[in-house]
Ligand code: PEP
């Protein structure tokens with residue numbers, strides 16, 4: 001349930017409502033807005049009857065929220081007055097996603113060597129990216145495939161950050177390696193295969209890092225939002241409102257011409273349901289390098305708040321996902337197109 005307070009309600013009225021919520025054994029989330037305060041309630045397993053709040057002053061309206069996600073829902077950020085959250089990473093306010101800011105993350109699928117990651121970092125920075133991606137712990141379908149350089153890969157990412165100022169986005173594969181990955185990463189990526197790894201979601205929620213949560217390849221949008229809710233719910237004492245980024249990366253369908261089917265519907269639907277920023281991964285979404293720019297442009301036009309794109313200095317010899325990786329020149333051309341398109345669809349690439 002969400003309680004909307006009257007614009008004339010005072011601090012004491014808000015306190016009294018919170019005390020009632022806590023006395024019922026639930027948790028109150030106070031969200032002061034420009035004109036009035038909203039109070040969200042979590043922790044209830046059944047709908048709460050409105051008469052539980054009878055006799056309390058200053059309540060304008062009680063809105064039932066019966067979905068499995070609340071903190072990430074649009075209603076729970078009535079303080080934003082219809083705007084969306086912006087996830088800022090680090091101290092620079094132009095490094096972020098959402099509310100008009102279009103964040104660009106680029107780099108190779110995997111960190112392969114010092115030369116490869118440094119060349120990638122310099123190239124994507126020159127083209128306009130603010131974030132460097134690169135997996136050090138790679139969840140791969142085959143046990144015989146390249147699984148990443150592990151901590152050595154994380155150290156190379158840190159070196160690339162030092163050399164370029166780019167912020168690091170890298171995947172955390174399991175709870176065992178979470179502390180290590182969190183020590184190097186600026187943003188923790190939870191991959192499609194782990195979207196419903198609830199132990200990992202809970203563990204990630206207890207770190208102080210922003211999280212990039214990818215949609216599972218067979219997950220509905222409702223399941224996706226509930227996975228994000230796990231992270232928000234675990235972040236009670238942290239600014240959960242602005243530390244989770246959703247990522248549409250394509251889902252499995254009967255189509256075999258492409259690696260996945262990029263779900264463009266996700267953008268308008270998620271935009272309606274959640275205040276969280278939603279970014280696009282057109283690389284995994286279609287899986288074919290020459291087709292990535294078309295999907296990227298479509299995603300921006302459909303409302304994406306940013307993009308994560310695989311770029312490799314030598315795609316043909318990449319140890320993972322070379323077929324979908326852009327060259328640095330291809331990436332630069334795409335960023336130029338997105339800057340032009342952003343002017344039309346109200347997205348700024350800083
Ligand atoms: C990746 O980003 O390289 C990756 C493994 O993505 P996903 O989890 O979306 O498959």
Ligand code: MN
Pocket residue numbers: 109110284310320321
């Ligand atoms: Mn990849």
